[in-house]
Amino acid sequence: MTELKRPLPNISKESQGFWDAVQQDKLVIQHCHSCDSNIFYPRRICPHCWSKDLGWVEASGKGTIFSVTTTYLGTTAEFSDELPITVAWIDLDEGVRMASNIVGCGPEQAKIGDRVQVVFEKANEDFKLPFFKIVEA
Amino acid sequence: MGKIAIIGYHEVPTQINPERTRWDILEEVITGAVRNAGIDKDDIQGVINVAPQAQPDLISQTAFGLIPEHFGLKGVKDNMICNAGGASTTNCVRMAEQWITSGMAEVVIVPHTTVQSDIPAEDLISFFAKAPMHPEWEFPFGMTFNGAMALITERYMYETNTSEQEMASVTYALRDWGSRDPMSLFFNKPQSMDDILNARKISTPLRAKDCNMLADGGGCLIIASEAYAKKHCAKPVWKLGHGSAFIGATPAVREDVYWRESYKKSTSEALQQANLNVDDIDIHEIYGAYPFSQCAYVEAVGLCDEGEGARYHAAGHTLLGGKTPCTTMGDATGRGHTGSGVSMAFYCQVARQLRGEAGDNQVDGANKVMVVTAGGSGMNALTTIWGAE
Numbered sequence: 001m002t003e004l005k006r007p008l009p010n011i012s013k014e015s016q017g018f019w020d021a022v023q024q025d026k027l028v029i030q031h032c033h034s035c036d037s038n039i040f041y042p043r044r045i046c047p048h049c050w051s052k053d054l055g056w057v058e059a060s061g062k063g064t065i066f067s068v069t070t071t072y073l074g075t076t077a078e079f080s081d082e083l084p085i086t087v088a089w090i091d092l093d094e095g096v097r098m099a100s101n102i103v104g105c106g107p108e109q110a111k112i113g114d115r116v117q118v119v120f121e122k123a124n125e126d127f128k129l130p131f132f133k134i135v136e137a
Numbered sequence: 138m139g140k141i142a143i144i145g146y147h148e149v150p151t152q153i154n155p156e157r158t159r160w161d162i163l164e165e166v167i168t169g170a171v172r173n174a175g176i177d178k179d180d181i182q183g184v185i186n187v188a189p190q191a192q193p194d195l196i197s198q199t200a201f202g203l204i205p206e207h208f209g210l211k212g213v214k215d216n217m218i219c220n221a222g223g224a225s226t227t228n229c230v231r232m233a234e235q236w237i238t239s240g241m242a243e244v245v246i247v248p249h250t251t252v253q254s255d256i257p258a259e260d261l262i263s264f265f266a267k268a269p270m271h272p273e274w275e276f277p278f279g280m281t282f283n284g285a286m287a288l289i290t291e292r293y294m295y296e297t298n299t300s301e302q303e304m305a306s307v308t309y310a311l312r313d314w315g316s317r318d319p320m321s322l323f324f325n326k327p328q329s330m331d332d333i334l335n336a337r338k339i340s341t342p343l344r345a346k347d348c349n350m351l352a353d354g355g356g357c358l359i360i361a362s363e364a365y366a367k368k369h370c371a372k373p374v375w376k377l378g379h380g381s382a383f384i385g386a387t388p389a390v391r392e393d394v395y396w397r398e399s400y401k402k403s404t405s406e407a408l409q410q411a412n413l414n415v416d417d418i419d420i421h422e423i424y425g426a427y428p429f430s431q432c433a434y435v436e437a438v439g440l441c442d443e444g445e446g447a448r449y450h451a452a453g454h455t456l457l458g459g460k461t462p463c464t465t466m467g468d469a470t471g472r473g474h475t476g477s478g479v480s481m482a483f484y485c486q487v488a489r490q491l492r493g494e495a496g497d498n499q500v501d502g503a504n505k506v507m508v509v510t511a512g513g514s515g516m517n518a519l520t521t522i523w524g525a526e
């Protein structure tokens with residue numbers, strides 16, 4: 001796969017675990033041990049109970065498209081070579097919603113309600129991003 | 138009658154005009170508003186400036202007091218700047234109210250200018266693509282401001298079974314108001330449904346005409362105490378109520394996806410404070426910057442059933458002469474987007490409508506106007522209600 005030119009996430013101390021897992025082809029979700037909730041995106045304290053007793057749970061990587069758009073114009077220049085790009089909000093089976101890209105299909109192919117599965121793709125030699133592809137329901 | 142009133146306003150047309158500098162615009166809108174109010178410049182006791190987006194030099198200059206010094210405002214006791222994105226003007230007005238009701242000031246000016254067209258296009262796209270998007274959880278996936286709003290629109294259309302044609306009718310309504318507003322970038326440029334539906338795709342389902350065009354502009358409000366307004370102003374525009382609701386910063390993780398619940402909270406709070414019912418409101422001015430927000434709002438305040446917002450627009454109810462004229466300056470879609478300044482344009486329009494000065498967009502007999510503004514990528518819903526004497 002050709003190297004993507006897109007900007008990479010600014011990783012913080014509290015999100016390091018998420019991105020480390022992605023590099024090992026795993027999708028993890030932050031979990032609060034105090035109130036037993038799944039949290040997305042990762043934070044320093046639980047937004048529900050303010051506990052700092054936080055850890056990670058491995059997600060199934062399966063989810064459903066809550067909404068999807070194909071972007072033709074208006075991204076920053078680093079994305080130009082990838083346009084059109086399909087951006088979606090995905091409801092993971094673990095009960096959190098995240099933004100990502102739908103890959104492996106053409107523009108305007110993905111639909112609300114489609115079942116998706118995470119795939120890990122190289123943005124460059126050293127860094128992977130979690131994307132999603134459509135799977136049979 | 139309220140505790141504060143808008144007693145003067147002035148606005149420059151929204152244009153793409155890099156020749157017109159930030160300080161040119163500030164001079165025009167501040168002197169214009171003071172003359173419009175018919176007051177003495179030295180009666181101004183406070184300056185609360187709207188922070189423009191992507192203008193760091195101007196933000197520093199105005200935050201640190203250059204406006205009262207530049208204009209020789211001898212009566213000024215304090216100066217500040219406010220940044221709540223597109224909700225800044227509402228917050229400036231609320232701060233002015235606090236300064237006035239606490240006895241610190243009788244007259245406060247709220248100016249704003251943005252010039253975006255002298256910023257290199259690449260920098261501007263980069264700024265507006267990134268500014269309201271989460272740098273770690275949205276931006277690396279190619280999410281833009283338009284993209285996030287497209288995701289909301291797509292889901293809205295799916296859940297409410299709204300057709301492309303029905304959705305385009307919202308843009309049509311906004312552009313229709315804009316085409317008759319000399320302050321709009323789209324003045325004298327009437328649009329057809331075909332123009333809207335055939336515009337190039339930006340981020341499905343949004344086409345170019347559904348999205349904002351970045352532009353330059355500015356305006357200024359003069360806010361005064363009840364006593365001062367009664368003594369010095371023939372046509373004060375009174376603030377009657379206020380409500381607010383916070384929605385959330387990152388669109389992907391918001392529970393209130395369409396902002397409908399927040400619109401309900403902030404408008405009902407404002408109506409209660411003003412002791413009014415929604416039927417008392419003659420005009421609804423909705424700053425949501427994208428068409429779906431117009432739909433969610435008319436549903437939230439009960440002008441139509443939930444899910445019927447686009448069809449309510451398609452039936453022509455929100456147009457001039459319709460049942461409930463909405464967003465008579467066209468929102469950002471029908472006006473152009475001046476960073477942080479669209480809410481200023483809304484308040485100038487409120488004053489125009491209530492004073493009978495809205496020209497070809499005048500709603501006959503307009504006596505009560507509700508306005509809702511939002512900041513960031515829709516982080517909040519701030520409602521205010523205004524009335525003429």
Ligand SMILES: [Zn+2]
Nearest residue numbers: 032035046049
């Ligand atoms: Zn917790």
